Amino acid sequence: MLESTLTHLVCTGCQRTVSADEWHGTCPDCGHVLAARYDLERARWTFRPAELAARPWTLWRYAELLPVCDPRFRLTLGEGGTPLLPAPRLARTLGLRRLWLKDESRNPTGSFKSRGLAVAVSRAIELGARAVALPSAGNAAAALSAYAARAGIPAFVFLPMDTPPSIVRECLAYGARVYRVRGLITDCGRLVRRFAAERGWADLSTLREPYRAEGKKTMGFELVEQLGWRLPDVIVYPTGGGTGIVGMEKAFAELAALGLLAGSRARFVIVQPEGCAPLVRAFHEGATRARPWEGAQTIAPGLRVPATIGDELVLAAVRASGGTAVAVSDQELLEGTRILATDEGVLVSPEAGATVAAVRQLRANGWLAPDAEVVLFLTGSGLKHPELLPADEQCPVLEPDADSLPDPPVG
Amino acid sequence: MLESTLTHLVCTGCQRTVSADEWHGTCPDCGHVLAARYDLERARWTFRPAELAARPWTLWRYAELLPVCDPRFRLTLGEGGTPLLPAPRLARTLGLRRLWLKDESRNPTGSFKSRGLAVAVSRAIELGARAVALPSAGNAAAALSAYAARAGIPAFVFLPMDTPPSIVRECLAYGARVYRVRGLITDCGRLVRRFAAERGWADLSTLREPYRAEGKKTMGFELVEQLGWRLPDVIVYPTGGGTGIVGMEKAFAELAALGLLAGSRARFVIVQPEGCAPLVRAFHEGATRARPWEGAQTIAPGLRVPATIGDELVLAAVRASGGTAVAVSDQELLEGTRILATDEGVLVSPEAGATVAAVRQLRANGWLAPDAEVVLFLTGSGLKHPELLPADEQCPVLEPDADSLPDPPVG
Incomplete structure (x- = not known):
């Protein structure tokens, strides 16, 4: 069995060392985000391309650099191992030569x-x-509900009233205890912190504990492995709380420390909707932290995150990478979702569609050169948003003995 | 690049050899199902466990025994490579020691x-x-639509009026030409045959061309590879048209011919709903063919298949394997779906839930011994059936400053 080389936690604010052997949320001293640290000298013995190549395609293939020590505790539904799909048709449309889709909807x-x-x-x-x-705009709640069901323990999820009903019902199907809150995800978060303390639940809010980012980190490991142990030029990432970018930056740093990644960095591009773009605003203002966004509104629930504890980490990661930040309209992100389905056969969530809209902007303003190798992170499935699919009234209805065929409008 | 070793087609009825170099639907002589044949002597050189282990986890890893010759034509959205999940909690509930879930919803x-x-x-x-x-109860149409979009060619799909609206809309999202038909899938099939001939479409109806079964076959390859190059005792399969069983039987025969599978067979269990069980009826009547089912009715659209061209092949495969056939009620299959979500964290379609109901019956009547190693094929995702998820009205609503927590009903 593969061994974790987890050693301890470090505070990303005050740099204090914290034991990994007991549960910690944020830093007990300063309240900043905690990060897991590993014995990379030990990991180096087995975390090697040839050895990894023969392991099953789930994120647990990277167990040396994941924080679960006893393999019996590694819950699996087959997470990770998502495809990295070439997108030649969409590349031509966008004026790029090398475009990849990391299809995270397949988790x-x-x-x-x-x-x-x-x-x-x-x-x-x-x-x-x-x-x-945890508090959630939807997708995290569904995932928590599924893994809690798999483990046989209760999950308590707190969702804003405007969470898509299909995702609320998905959580219920897994047997989760679901609360709907008249407020934003930040309000849900306050309620979770309060009742978690009172009732002894583990609070798994984004970046308020150190381990979700470790799981997200595996997107970075996988991408590098799938590209043949190298980075692309640009990673376009729809950004709500921002753990994905924080996790991938950590992944690339760990791979570099292990001697598995040489040379250049990948530039991160944050994408947020115009109706809730606190990180984009902060990035372009040159701020190190992001002010909460007032009146957050967008059709993409996963991006309706007006404030995040990870703002400082995300902004620093994007700047250090030479990246940028882009806001797109709801109409643009829906058009991105549409074209991914019709031109590449990938049906994704509105958050994911935002990446296409971002590339359009960055090609138009010249930030992206035509020869840049670009990876779009398609973070969720379009099947979770039946309300956004084309209406079926447009389909012609035939009798079983029809002898002519009307031309239907194309979807 | 991996090479296909496809050599020719053979009619499963009259045994006539047919060229694989041009498009054939059914046998030009007798109208029976055609099957692809390979040069197994050549495949043997590279189709080996150690070589396979290092290939990417999509079904194209089995390219030697797939019918696409030029690798540039191999369309991929990352199909296959689905997880085989142990299900210890559900196993205990069902009184089994070794139970696996082949989670095909992850395609x-x-x-x-x-x-x-x-x-x-x-x-x-x-x-x-x-x-x-093609004609479809839903899922095949969605898959056809996606791959046609990926390839950049038009897809024409014919769906019964009672196809779940979310699946109709999914097809439209991919840009397919969608026709709804006042009739059953068999009526849709007749329309496809007629208009395909008239307009020159490739008719990809189940088993009316030889290549879909080749793709389904990879479920068998994967299962054997995931179990360490051996078979389970029993495979429980929700059966509509039946290509899955026909394909897996072929996979096991090819692996045996290659010397990669020794000894015993896996017993196939057909599962159909009580409201549409033509193959179950034929099996227990001892018939070699199945009469069409009158008044087909079930909540599981993929199993609403009153007649199939593959009836003879499916019945023969199940009998040769020492298997059986089981009909379950809609209520039982929905309960199966529920328990898969709450006890194992896997949200599946009603068709897939039928497998759990079948195991209950076969344990109760003694056909299945407690020490049998059983694999349930979970053929589709519950996300494609939002209409069957629990209602969200049951969730308590909280104000942002709530200071007490009502106990919600469990989903």
Whole structure:
């Protein structure tokens, strides 16, 4: 069995060392985000391309650099191992030569959120948790619900009223305890913190514990492995809370420390909707932190995140990478979703469609050169948003003995 | 690049040899199902466990025994490579010691149909097709639509009026030409045959061309590879048209011919709903063919198949394997779906839930011994059936400053 080389946690704010052997949320001293640290000298012995190539395609293939020590606690629904698809037709449309789609919709529960929660729920239970909870715009709640069901412990999820009904019902199907909140995801988060403390739940809010980012990190490991142990030029990432970017930056740093990645960095591009773009605003203002966004509004629930504890980390990661930040309209992101389905056969969530809209902008303003190798992270499945699919009234109806065929409008 | 060793087609009725170099539907002589044949002596050189272990986890890893010759025609959305999940909690509930879930919902477009259509659309285009068509209860149409979009050719799909609206809309999202038919899937099939002949579409109806079964076959290859090159005792398979069983039987025979599978067979269990069980009836009547089912009715659209061209092949495969056939009620299959979500964290389609109901029956009547190693094929995703998820009205609503927590009902 593959061994974790987890050693301790470090505060990303005050740099204090914290034990990894008991449950910690944020830094007990300063309240900043905690990060896991590994014995890379030990990991180096087995975390090698040839050895990895023969392991099963789930994120647990990277177990040396994941925080779950006893393999019996590693919950799996087959998370990670998502395809990296070439997109030649869309590349031509966008004026790029090399474009890849990292199709995260293919995770269990249909979104990238499964990665973080597979790892965090496993680790929480390994450290003694008997119940788990989080606030969510939808996808994280579905993933938490599924892994809690898999583990046989209760999940408590807190969702804003405008969460898509199909995702609320998905959580219920897994047997989760679902609360709907008249407010934003930040309000849900406050309620979770309060009741988690009172009832002894493990609070798995984004970046308020160190392990979800470890699961997300595997998007970075996989991307590098799938490209043949190298980075692309640009990674376009729809950004709500921002753990994905924080996790991938950590992945690339760990791979570099292991001697598995040489040379250049990948530039991160944050994409947010115009109706809720706190990180984009902060990036272009040159700020190190992001002010909360007032009156957040967008059709993409996963991007309706007006404030995040990870703002400083995300902004620093994007700047260090030479990246940028782009806001797109709801109309543009829906058009991106449409074209991914019709031109490449990939049906994704509105968040994912935002990446196409961002590339259009960055090609138009020259930030992206035509020969840049670009990876779009398609974070969720379009099947989770039946309300956004084309209406079926447009389909012609035939009798069984029809002898002519009307031309239907194209979807 | 991996080479296909396809040599020719053989009629499963009259045994006539047919060229594989041009498009054939059914046997030009007798109208029976055609099957692809390979040069197994040549395949043997590279189709070996150690070599396979290092290949990417899509069904194209088995390219030697797939019918697409020029690798440039191999369409991929990352199909196949689905997880084989242990299900210890459900095993205990069902009184089994070893139970596995083959989670086919994790394919592109959320169902096992992607396997057959990735291969069939690729091969049709390699042989010159400019448009593709099929009748479908839903999932096959969605898969066809996605692969046609990926290839950039039009797809024409014919769906019964009672197809779930979310699947109709999914097809439209991919840009397919969607016709709804006042009738059953058999009526849709007749329309496809008629208009395909008239307009020159490749007709990809189940078993009316030889290549979808080749894609489905990879379920068998994968299962054997995931179990360490051996078979389970029993395979429980929700059966509509039956290509899955026909394909897996062929896979096991090819692996045996290659010396990769020794000894015992896996017993196939057909599962159909009580409201449409033509193969179950024929099996227990001892018939070699199945009479069409009158008044087909079930909540599981993929199993609403009153007649299939593959009846003879499916019945023969199940009998040769020492298997059996089981009918379950809609209520039982929905309960199976529920328990898969709450006890194992896997949200599947009603068709897939039928497998759990079948195991209950076969344990109760003693056909299944407690020490049998059983694999359930979970053919589709529950996300494609939002109408069957629990209602969200049951969730308590909280104000942002709530200071007490009502106990919600469990989903």
